[in-house]
Amino acid sequence: MDSPITPQAMETVMIRRPSVRGAAIITRPFFWLITLVVAIFIVTPAIGNNVELRESLLLAAVYITLASNLNLMLGYAGYINFGSIVFFGLGGYICVWLVNSYDWPLWLALLAAGVGVSALSFIFGIGILRLRGPFFALSTIGIVEGVQAFVQNFTPWGGSSGIYISPAVFAPLGGPARALWVVYFALVAVMGLSLYLSYAIKTSKFGLGLLAIGQNEDAAAILGVPTPRYKALAYSASAFLPAIVGGLYFFKGAFIQPSDAFDLTLSTEAIVICMLGGQGTVTGVALGAYLYEELRGYLLTSETFSHFQLVVAGALLLLIVLFFPGGLMGFIYSRFPRTQRLLE
Amino acid sequence: MTALLSLQKVGKRFGGLQAVHDLSFDMRQGEILGLIGPNGAGKSTLFNLINGVFAPNSGNIVFNGIDITGQRPFVIARHGLARTHQIVQPFTNMTVLENCTVGACFGRENLPLMRARDAAREAIVIAGLEDRAATLALHLTIAGKKRLELARALAAQPMLLLLDEVLAGLNPAEIEHMIGVIRRIRDRGISILIIEHLMQAIMSLSDRIIVLNYGEKLAEGAPSEVARNPQVIEAYLGDPKLAEQLQGHAEQPASNGSARHV
Amino acid sequence: MLGIIASLIDGVLVGLVYGLAAMGLTLIWGVMDVINLTHGTMIVGGMFALYLLATALGMPPYLTLPPVLIGGFVVGVALYWVAVHRMIGRPPLMSLLSTFAVNLMLIGIGTGLWGTALFNVSVSLPGLSIGRYTFPGAHILAAALAALIAGLLYLFLHKTRLGKALRAVANNREAAELVGIPTTKLLAIAVGCGVALAGVSGMLIGTLFPFTVLSGDGYQLKSFVVTVLGGFGNPVGALMGGVALGLLEGAVTPFVPVSWTLVIEFALFVLVLIAFPNGIFARRGAL
Numbered sequence: 001m002d003s004p005i006t007p008q009a010m011e012t013v014m015i016r017r018p019s020v021r022g023a024a025i026i027t028r029p030f031f032w033l034i035t036l037v038v039a040i041f042i043v044t045p046a047i048g049n050n051v052e053l054r055e056s057l058l059l060a061a062v063y064i065t066l067a068s069n070l071n072l073m074l075g076y077a078g079y080i081n082f083g084s085i086v087f088f089g090l091g092g093y094i095c096v097w098l099v100n101s102y103d104w105p106l107w108l109a110l111l112a113a114g115v116g117v118s119a120l121s122f123i124f125g126i127g128i129l130r131l132r133g134p135f136f137a138l139s140t141i142g143i144v145e146g147v148q149a150f151v152q153n154f155t156p157w158g159g160s161s162g163i164y165i166s167p168a169v170f171a172p173l174g175g176p177a178r179a180l181w182v183v184y185f186a187l188v189a190v191m192g193l194s195l196y197l198s199y200a201i202k203t204s205k206f207g208l209g210l211l212a213i214g215q216n217e218d219a220a221a222i223l224g225v226p227t228p229r230y231k232a233l234a235y236s237a238s239a240f241l242p243a244i245v246g247g248l249y250f251f252k253g254a255f256i257q258p259s260d261a262f263d264l265t266l267s268t269e270a271i272v273i274c275m276l277g278g279q280g281t282v283t284g285v286a287l288g289a290y291l292y293e294e295l296r297g298y299l300l301t302s303e304t305f306s307h308f309q310l311v312v313a314g315a316l317l318l319l320i321v322l323f324f325p326g327g328l329m330g331f332i333y334s335r336f337p338r339t340q341r342l343l344e
Numbered sequence: 345m346t347a348l349l350s351l352q353k354v355g356k357r358f359g360g361l362q363a364v365h366d367l368s369f370d371m372r373q374g375e376i377l378g379l380i381g382p383n384g385a386g387k388s389t390l391f392n393l394i395n396g397v398f399a400p401n402s403g404n405i406v407f408n409g410i411d412i413t414g415q416r417p418f419v420i421a422r423h424g425l426a427r428t429h430q431i432v433q434p435f436t437n438m439t440v441l442e443n444c445t446v447g448a449c450f451g452r453e454n455l456p457l458m459r460a461r462d463a464a465r466e467a468i469v470i471a472g473l474e475d476r477a478a479t480l481a482l483h484l485t486i487a488g489k490k491r492l493e494l495a496r497a498l499a500a501q502p503m504l505l506l507l508d509e510v511l512a513g514l515n516p517a518e519i520e521h522m523i524g525v526i527r528r529i530r531d532r533g534i535s536i537l538i539i540e541h542l543m544q545a546i547m548s549l550s551d552r553i554i555v556l557n558y559g560e561k562l563a564e565g566a567p568s569e570v571a572r573n574p575q576v577i578e579a580y581l582g583d584p585k586l587a588e589q590l591q592g593h594a595e596q597p598a599s600n601g602s603a604r605h606v
Numbered sequence: 607m608l609g610i611i612a613s614l615i616d617g618v619l620v621g622l623v624y625g626l627a628a629m630g631l632t633l634i635w636g637v638m639d640v641i642n643l644t645h646g647t648m649i650v651g652g653m654f655a656l657y658l659l660a661t662a663l664g665m666p667p668y669l670t671l672p673p674v675l676i677g678g679f680v681v682g683v684a685l686y687w688v689a690v691h692r693m694i695g696r697p698p699l700m701s702l703l704s705t706f707a708v709n710l711m712l713i714g715i716g717t718g719l720w721g722t723a724l725f726n727v728s729v730s731l732p733g734l735s736i737g738r739y740t741f742p743g744a745h746i747l748a749a750a751l752a753a754l755i756a757g758l759l760y761l762f763l764h765k766t767r768l769g770k771a772l773r774a775v776a777n778n779r780e781a782a783e784l785v786g787i788p789t790t791k792l793l794a795i796a797v798g799c800g801v802a803l804a805g806v807s808g809m810l811i812g813t814l815f816p817f818t819v820l821s822g823d824g825y826q827l828k829s830f831v832v833t834v835l836g837g838f839g840n841p842v843g844a845l846m847g848g849v850a851l852g853l854l855e856g857a858v859t860p861f862v863p864v865s866w867t868l869v870i871e872f873a874l875f876v877l878v879l880i881a882f883p884n885g886i887f888a889r890r891g892a893l
Contacts, residue, residue: 018442080699082706130880134641134702138830139879142872145827149869205449205457212435212446219433222395223500224421224450268710275703308718314710321704322692 018202018211030199030282030344037286038192042185051180056297058184061191063289065245066266067273068194068282069238074271075280076207077234078214079133083140084242084270086147089261090117091243092250093157099251100165101156105172110186110247117243122236129231132217148262162257169251183252187245194241198282199344201237210234211280265310269296272313275320278329283343287328346409348373348535349394349504354403356386356393356559363389365559366403371504376526376536378550378567380543382579386559387539388430391506394537395427396420408503424452426502428493430509430539434481440492441477444468444499451500464499470532471495471525487518491525498529505529507538511545523549543589547571555579612739614856619741619749621852623810625845626752627825628832629759630803636839637776637796639698640690643705646826647712648801652678652808653817654716657725667729667813671751674809675802682801686794694793716819726816748810755806756845759799763841772796776839804829824868831875834882 041061045054066084073079091113098109128139152160173179201207209230212220221227250256269292277288299309320327326334333340347370356364364386371377379387392398394405399414406412412420426447435443444464448455455463468477471491476484481492490510497505507526511519523545530536540546546553547567555562555570557579563570570576627649634642642648652674659670689708693701731743763769774782775792783789811817811825828851836847851871858870 018438018445078697078699080702127880128876131876133698135879137699137702138641139872139876141823141827142869142875145872146869149865152865153863205460208442208446208449208457211438215435215437216433218397219429219435220446221417222397222421222427222433223447223496224418224454225446226418226450271703271706308714310714311711311718312714314707314712314714317710318689318704318707321700321707322689325696325700 018208034195041188054184060290060293061187062245063293064286065191065194066242066270067289068198068285069242070270071274071285072234072238074274076210076214080137081140082137083144085262085267086144087117087239087242088246091246092256092261095247096163096250096256099169110244113247114240114244118236118240121239122232125232125235148258151258160258165254183248187248190241190244202344272317276327278327281329284327284329350406352404354400356400363559367561369554374535376530376550378546378553379539381556385556387556391508395425424503426497426500427506428497428508428510432489432493434489434492436482439478439480440473443481444496447496447499453501467495467499487514504535509539511540511542613860614853617852617856618849619745621849622749622752623807624828624832624851625848626756627804627807628829628844628848629841630800631829632833632839632841632844634797634800638793640701644709645804645829646822647709648804649808649825650822652805653812656809656812657727660727674805678802678805679798682798683794686797720819722818722820724816724818727812729813744813831871834875834878
């Protein structure tokens with residue numbers, strides 16, 4: 001159907017672009033920008049043992065990790081995953097279960113969670129990635145339903161009542177108070193890895209193939225892009241770090257149950273964040289996550305809005321989709337075209 | 345010498361419609377083979393069968409000694425077969441260079457990113473798009489998009505190029521330019537299978553012509569022979585304008601007719 | 607054995623109502639290639655309209671059908687102008703996101719007003735007894751009403767000028783525009799009809815089962831399964847798909863825990879899509 005290309009459509013257009021850079025990754029400015037962000041996350045709460053700031057940044061780090069991994073599918077390959085929460089929840093379950101029932105050290109349990117969930121999603125991916133566009137999106141909702149039903153009936157994981165962690169498991173990390181800091185630094189490290197991964201993929205041949213799939217899958221296949229393998233890889237890669245974050249998050253809370261682990265709100269927020277910052281960009285998604293976390297913090301403290309978090313998220317998403325499909329970065333790129341070279 | 349591309353009794357049915365029926369032909373290395381026929385004769389379907397968009401219901405397709413029957417398009421592309429589309433399919437949000445880099449990266453050579461960019465630049469120069477390399481595909485004119493299709497396919501460094509109506513919708517000056525580009529591609533040793541409705545162009549470009557009608561091969565031979573074939577003229581009578589063009593050609597045989605069949 | 611047959615018959619009765627809901631989804635899809643992710647919430651809207659009209663205003667439950675139908679149409683037209691109109695001609699994922707966003711807002715408002723409490727509208731109708739088994743009167747009446755409305759929709763699409771114009775737009779929007787059909791108005795009407803069907807089916811389901819604000823997800827899923835069974839953009843197929851799903855549920859419920867039913871249905875959805883990309887009773891663009 002022919003529709004005039006609106007300025008809004010143009011913004012989406014400008015933003016999902018591959019970025020081919022010549023130099024080795026550590027000589028590029030953007031690499032150091034990510035490193036700077038990670039450093040700020042590490043240093044600022046550590047100064048003066050600021051626990052309140054730490055908790056707020058922790059949530060931002062969770063959002064950044066979830067959204068930038070979602071972005072591999074949504075922003076690069078053009079596939080909406082409504083069920084990214086499954087990675088987070090399953091990762092949480094695997095980690096908590098291994099630590100609690102088998103006394104695995106945290107790092108090993110986290111690794112197992114990441115690898116296990118990635119492998120599982122690769123298998124899911126082979127099935128549902130045969131479906132195109134909206135049908136894939138719908139079946140990701142099905143994955144959530146399926147996994148949730150499984151966990152609720154799975155007795156080793158406590159069924160619908162979940163798993164409590166005994167405080168003893170915090171001992172190897174130097175007691176509960178120190179464990180919270182350890183978990184926080186680990187989370188920031190995973191956030192940093194997510195950003196590096198997004199950036200590395202975007203500047204790689206793999207990323208070019210994904211972006212080609214996102215724009216015209218048939219044309220990409222005809223040019224030789226191995227579309228089924230690339231999509232399954234992207235889907236599986238986008239599961240790894242969220243699973244680890246899920247592990248850390250629920251280890252920190254010392255409790256996991258199906259309704260928290262598979263709460264669709266978090267997947268939804270990840271989508272809102274991607275669109276808010278600018279799908280397909282690394283900077284935008286990180287910025288969007290931070291802003292969303294700030295906004296959410298404000299809403300939760302406000303009496304009127306605390307019940308209407310979903311309404312606000314929905315309204316925000318609708319406004320972005322209708323009027324600013326390029327998100328924040330689309331706006332910044334169009335105002336300051338030179339930033340396109342620096343901010344991926 | 346063995347054939348570069350060989351179709352053996354290939355058939356394709358869509359529901360009750362037999363789009364391609366028991367079609368066999370061989371194509372030599374370095375040849376420009378023209379494919380003509382009235383609308384709905386099965387030309388585009390044939391392209392889709394060769395590059396794997398559809399799997400044939402019967403028969404075999406052998407490319408460069410490898411049986412590619414029923415393989416997926418991205419596998420076939422890796423073997424060194426590239427194509428353009430009748431309706432252009434650019435990656436609209438990428439620049440011309442990036443479009444062609446995709447072609448080069450995932451084509452026959454399977455190049456790493458940096459070397460792919462060089463190959464892409466070369467293809468852009470051949471297609472005459474060098475001053476548009478940094479333009480988003482979406483901003484190109486229709487002629488520009490047609491050239492981009494060609495450049496992108498070329499960047500894959502194929503052994504065989506399938507061209508689906510690359511001249512349609514172009515003005516005479518653009519057509520002349522494009523014909524020059526096609527000749528230059530052939531001079532680089534790339535074989536070309538071309539579908540075209542502009543009789544004059546395809547008659548002068550092709551070494552050999554195959555005429556399709558109702559999914560079957562109606563005639564095959566040098567352009568001058570084909571144009572004189574009464575069956576072919578009859579098939580085109582449904583389209584008087586084309587029939588006239590064909591007859592025009594029969595009277596003044598194409599310049600390099602069958603000279604190239606060595 | 608007889609128990610299974612009774613379960614199957616009841617499955618068909620409920621399946622007809624699912625089919626009606628799916629017609630609403632597939633009508634919108636068929637006319638403009640938009641997947642309406644507010645569908646489930648619109649079904650819940652019908653349920654709550656029934657609850658409010660029947661319990662607060664004391665209307666007889668089945669008399670709420672006309673106001674739900676009209677109200678659903680108005681809401682649908684509004685939905686078109688808010689979330690769909692600007693998405694026409696944009697990538698399909700954008701309309702998916704815009705209807706998803708509206709759904710979030712509606713769910714948010716719904717849970718803000720009613721929480722996630724269970725609501726129930728009791729309908730007392732004499733059942734129909736065959737041997738040892740009694741089929742609830744409400745199930746029979748809901749199925750009959752669903753079949754009636756589906757029949758009326760068929761007549762509307764095939765016998766009226768407006769319906770024919772809708773089918774023309776579904777078939778080829780540009781050509782329809784060329785012959786002077788006001789396509790934008792028709793797209794709005796199509797969304798209106800789609801939502802009205804969702805609302806009415808929700809109202810009918812509300813007379814059968816208890817519901818919460820969040821019940822929509824499950825029913826939306828059922829509509830998707832029915833739609834792929836019946837073929838996208840094919841309302842008649844949707845009704846057949848509904849019966850097929852009802853039969854499946856009837857066959858499965860006696861043996862499988864309730865929490866797995868949705869999972870089985872979703873697996874079916876994926877498998878059918880992979881095996882029959884155009885639906886089993888496929889007639890693409892057949893509206």
